[in-house]
Amino acid sequence: MPEPYTLSHATIETAAGPAEPMVLNMGPQHPSTHGVLRVILELDGEIVLKAKPVIGYLHTGIEKSCESKTYSQCITLTDRIDYLAPLSNNLGFCLAAEKLIGIDVPKRAQYIRVLLTELTRVSSHLVWLGTHAIDLGAMSVFLYCFREREEIMKIYEYVSGQRMMTSYFRIGGLALEPPPGWLDKVKRVIDAMPGHIDEYEDLLTENRIWIGRTKGIGMLSAENAIAIGASGPLLRASGVAYDVRKAFPYSSYDEFDFNVQTANGCDCYARYQVRVAEMRESLKIIRQAMDRIPAQGPFRAELPGIIPPSREEMKTSIEGLIYHFKIFTEGFAPPAGEVYQAIESPRGELGVFMASDGSPRPYRVKFRTPSFINLQSLPMLCEGRLIADVVACIGTTDIVLGEVDR
Amino acid sequence: MDSQEIGKHPVVQKLKSWDGQSVADVIEFRGETTVIVPAAQILRVCQFLATESSLRFTFLSDLTPVDRFPLEPRFELNYHLLSIENKQRVRLRVKLPGKDPAIPSVTPVWPTANWHEREAFDLFGIRFPGHPDLTRILMPDEWEGYPLRKDYPTEGIR
Numbered sequence: 001m002p003e004p005y006t007l008s009h010a011t012i013e014t015a016a017g018p019a020e021p022m023v024l025n026m027g028p029q030h031p032s033t034h035g036v037l038r039v040i041l042e043l044d045g046e047i048v049l050k051a052k053p054v055i056g057y058l059h060t061g062i063e064k065s066c067e068s069k070t071y072s073q074c075i076t077l078t079d080r081i082d083y084l085a086p087l088s089n090n091l092g093f094c095l096a097a098e099k100l101i102g103i104d105v106p107k108r109a110q111y112i113r114v115l116l117t118e119l120t121r122v123s124s125h126l127v128w129l130g131t132h133a134i135d136l137g138a139m140s141v142f143l144y145c146f147r148e149r150e151e152i153m154k155i156y157e158y159v160s161g162q163r164m165m166t167s168y169f170r171i172g173g174l175a176l177e178p179p180p181g182w183l184d185k186v187k188r189v190i191d192a193m194p195g196h197i198d199e200y201e202d203l204l205t206e207n208r209i210w211i212g213r214t215k216g217i218g219m220l221s222a223e224n225a226i227a228i229g230a231s232g233p234l235l236r237a238s239g240v241a242y243d244v245r246k247a248f249p250y251s252s253y254d255e256f257d258f259n260v261q262t263a264n265g266c267d268c269y270a271r272y273q274v275r276v277a278e279m280r281e282s283l284k285i286i287r288q289a290m291d292r293i294p295a296q297g298p299f300r301a302e303l304p305g306i307i308p309p310s311r312e313e314m315k316t317s318i319e320g321l322i323y324h325f326k327i328f329t330e331g332f333a334p335p336a337g338e339v340y341q342a343i344e345s346p347r348g349e350l351g352v353f354m355a356s357d358g359s360p361r362p363y364r365v366k367f368r369t370p371s372f373i374n375l376q377s378l379p380m381l382c383e384g385r386l387i388a389d390v391v392a393c394i395g396t397t398d399i400v401l402g403e404v405d406r
Numbered sequence: 407m408d409s410q411e412i413g414k415h416p417v418v419q420k421l422k423s424w425d426g427q428s429v430a431d432v433i434e435f436r437g438e439t440t441v442i443v444p445a446a447q448i449l450r451v452c453q454f455l456a457t458e459s460s461l462r463f464t465f466l467s468d469l470t471p472v473d474r475f476p477l478e479p480r481f482e483l484n485y486h487l488l489s490i491e492n493k494q495r496v497r498l499r500v501k502l503p504g505k506d507p508a509i510p511s512v513t514p515v516w517p518t519a520n521w522h523e524r525e526a527f528d529l530f531g532i533r534f535p536g537h538p539d540l541t542r543i544l545m546p547d548e549w550e551g552y553p554l555r556k557d558y559p560t561e562g563i564r
Contacts, residue, residue, distance in 0.1 A: 056544040063529075338440070340484075353484065364472045
């Protein structure tokens with residue numbers, strides 16, 4: 001049985017003699033915690049002596065649920081892990097399953113996947129920027145960011161039929177052919193985005209209050225970031241150029257021309273710079289992907305018994321009908337073995353560890369979610385700083401509590 | 407891949423030349439290398455892999471158990487190591503018995519293992535002697551049982 005929470009710092013010296021530190025409970029219901037995060041703070045006046053994150057309020061046992069579902073059914077659960085970047089999660093899961101089975105996804109599907117996950121990165125960073133800014137008192141940035149995010153959500157809806165829980169990527173490719181004219185909609189959004197990003201930067205980059213609230217706050221050195229397992233913008237803002245898209249390219253990322261954005265500030269401001277630069281980089285990738293996506297071609301691989309046949313085939317051939325029925329009732333059985341597939345989600349390294357015992361249901365699925373690990377750095381970021389900085393530090397780690405707790 | 411090629415992975419070769427006892431077996435699957443390490447050796451092996459100048463596995467990506475109930479040894483513990491400098495990954499695996507599974511904590515090597523090990527303790531009931539704060543992390547403190555074990559029903563215990 002775990003022990004109850006105890007004070008770690010016995011006494012504080014004050015003019016009137018030794019005193020106890022004050023314990024302040026922040027959350028789980030607190031607007032700046034971006035969900036249900038509880039932080040136990042030990043304070044000496046306004047200085048944070050110790051911060052202890054307490055999590056688990058959103059634990060829904062997704063990994064356990066996966067064990068009783070077929071591989072295809074699990075995809076719908078992955079959307080709900082990180083609800084701000086559903087397509088990144090879909091991609092991580094599908095790539096892991098494809099690696100386990102040994103499927104080559106057609107190039108067309110790969111490029112569409114790249115385009116949509118980069119769009120997801122932009123939309124996720126927009127939510128981060130908006131909420132981080134509102135935490136620190138900049139109301140208008142929040143409204144602008146959500147305005148642009150809405151346009152991206154409309155693209156999700158147009159392509160997959162869903163605004164948030166898209167489940168659009170399936171094992172072997174995509175769920176369905178993207179509707180005609182979708183690239184025009186994407187183009188309209190990404191043509192407008194650079195101007196919008198300039199707009200946010202006008203509001204924030206040289207804003208004295210913004211600089212005062214973020215520069216030199218939440219310091220995380222490169223050694224500490226690696227030791228604590230931080231990934232994504234949190235790691236890159238400490239000057240470590242590690243990006244899964246470059247280090248272990250997946251889904252044809254090696255064919256795209258983009259730079260890994262880093263900053264050396266190690267503080268909240270550096271993370272802001274990295275994320276803003278990443279949005280611009282993502283737009284660059286989206287543009288390249290738009291040029292590459294062939295107009296015609298299969299949107300998913302062909303592998304009878306594992307990947308569902310086309311609608312047409314299912315209705316006209318007896319084999320197609322049987323395969324369709326078998327895939328959706330009993331699923332398919334990959335060979336026994338384990339794989340680990342990492343992708344660069346907007347928050348960092350999203351790893352999917354999948355163990356198969358040769359049955360149609362995954363024996364074990366583990367989601368190495370970046371938020372869970374990045375949140376571990378919170379005490380490092382805010383201990384010794386003012387209590388107001390805790391809000392900046394929580395915001396800057398860009399956690400999604402659904403992903404932390406799974 | 408034949409058995410000769412399996413041993414050629416640079417990590418396996420380094421480990422073997424450092425201490426032959428540290429590698430019990432090597433598995434290759436889908437281009438990923440899994441090194442099976444005797445449980446008693448794990449801390450030493452991790453320390454070596456993290457500090458050896460040509461390997462530099464300074465980043466622990468993930469640590470996750472798999473429950474092979476009712477087989478014995480029941481638990482497999484997978485350590486996913488990453489070397490940022492060499493762009494290399496390797497998986498270490500130890501096997502633990504079903505009765506009181508325990509293995510030394512790797513938090514002295516990688517502080518990030520703190521929450522990973524708490525999660526493994528919380529959901530699988532594996533103990534990590536040497537861990538600074540081995541308490542439940544996702545489930546409530548007073549929870550009974552270990553939900554991700556295979557003998558724990560999906561719908562919960564009522």
